[in-house]
Amino acid sequence: MANTFELIASSTVGSGGASSIDFTSIPSTYTDLALYVSGRTTSNAGQNWAPTRGTFNGSSSSWSYKGLYGDGSSASSGSSASSSEFGDVSSSLTTSNTFGNLSIYIPNYNSSTNKSVSVDFVSETNATTALSGLIANLWSNPAAITSIGLPMNAAYGLWAQYSTAYLYGVKNA
Amino acid sequence: MPNPTKIVIDCSTGIEEIIELTDAEIAEMTYAAELAAEKKAEEDAKAASDATAKAALLVKLGITADEAKLLLA
Numbered sequence: 001m002a003n004t005f006e007l008i009a010s011s012t013v014g015s016g017g018a019s020s021i022d023f024t025s026i027p028s029t030y031t032d033l034a035l036y037v038s039g040r041t042t043s044n045a046g047q048n049w050a051p052t053r054g055t056f057n058g059s060s061s062s063w064s065y066k067g068l069y070g071d072g073s074s075a076s077s078g079s080s081a082s083s084s085e086f087g088d089v090s091s092s093l094t095t096s097n098t099f100g101n102l103s104i105y106i107p108n109y110n111s112s113t114n115k116s117v118s119v120d121f122v123s124e125t126n127a128t129t130a131l132s133g134l135i136a137n138l139w140s141n142p143a144a145i146t147s148i149g150l151p152m153n154a155a156y157g158l159w160a161q162y163s164t165a166y167l168y169g170v171k172n173a
Numbered sequence: 174m175p176n177p178t179k180i181v182i183d184c185s186t187g188i189e190e191i192i193e194l195t196d197a198e199i200a201e202m203t204y205a206a207e208l209a210a211e212k213k214a215e216e217d218a219k220a221a222s223d224a225t226a227k228a229a230l231l232v233k234l235g236i237t238a239d240e241a242k243l244l245l246a
Contacts (some may be wrong), residue, residue, distance in 0.1 A: 019177045019194055019202060025185035045213055089202045151179075154206035155213075158177055167184070 004171040005034070011165050017042050017158030020151040021165045030169030035148065037102040037172060038164045039089035043157025049123035050130045050156035051090035052102065055149035056115065056139050060084070067119075067135035074129055084137050087121025089163075091156055094125035099163065109145040114138060130167050177202075 008030075011021055026033070041050040053060065063084040069076045078085070089100030100123035107116060117137035123130045148167070152159050176194045183190075207242070231238060 009182045009187060011180050011182050012182065014191070016178060018180045018191075020179035022179060022181045023184055024181060025183050027184060032197055045210060046211070058195075151202075152201040154208050155209040 004169075006030075006169050006171070008033075008167045008169050010167065013159045013161055015161050017109070017160055018070075018152075018163075019158050019162075020149055020155070021159060022105040022147060023165075023167050024147040026109075026146050026148065026167070028169050031108065032112075032170040033109050033145070033148075034103070034168040035106070036166045036168070037086075037104070037106040037150065038087070038099045039102065040094075040099045040160040040163055041089060041091050041152060041158065042160045043092035043155075044074040044093045045155040046093075048091055048093050048125055048129065049100065050091040051088050051153065052086045053151055054117065054137070054150045055147075055151060056088040056141070057118055057143055057147050058149065059139075059141065060151075062140040063137065064140070065135055065137040067133050069131055069133040071131045083138040084117070085119070085135050086117070086137070086150065087119045087133065087135060088123045089121075090123045090125060090130075092160070094098070094123070094130075095117065095127065096098050098124040098126055098129045100124050100130075106145065106148075111146065112142045112144060113146070114140045115145060134161045 008106045009023055063082045066079040067077065068087060086104055087102040090098050099122065101121060103120040105118045109115065119135040122132040150165060176199055178193050179192045181190045194223055231241060
């Protein structure tokens, strides 16, 4: 049987910005989920890129991640035993109207085991320095995922207008 | 001034709601922002300290940064 890739829901941030983009009541009829985000923030914490966090079922606990990054001049790594990272988008310091991209894949989201999340991202700006990276997240919780939240850290303001998030379901992956 | 809002999309109905944050949620966001700012300040301080130590070591060795790279290549 051919694999299927279906749009479940999407959202575009309006003129006031948004502190979070949350998908709730996610159907359990797929095997995997894929979330694609084009994002920018309304503020910055003195840097060109803004790290995003994720929550499953409203939970920001039991998360950990390890990431590899490159910014055009140097490579680095990062990790946390207590939080998630879903990649970095463009902050308000970057060229106007540029948006970073997050590609987030969540296999076996209905399983009764811990959940992995792989992220491939790049922030953008119309200049030489941007951040790209690959991140492996682990949510140490066996619950099936029914909601996904993308809260923006207030240090970077809000999700800026025209940021978008598209949630897809993948069958027979 | 109204509180910031969040977007909630119900995937079973396709209905999108724009919901104003509660004061408790605002307080949580502010706290998270303060933690992030502290973490960044610590990282910046460490980077500055490392750069100073590196420069001092190069002076002590009497070589340039490029020469040090050559040695490590």
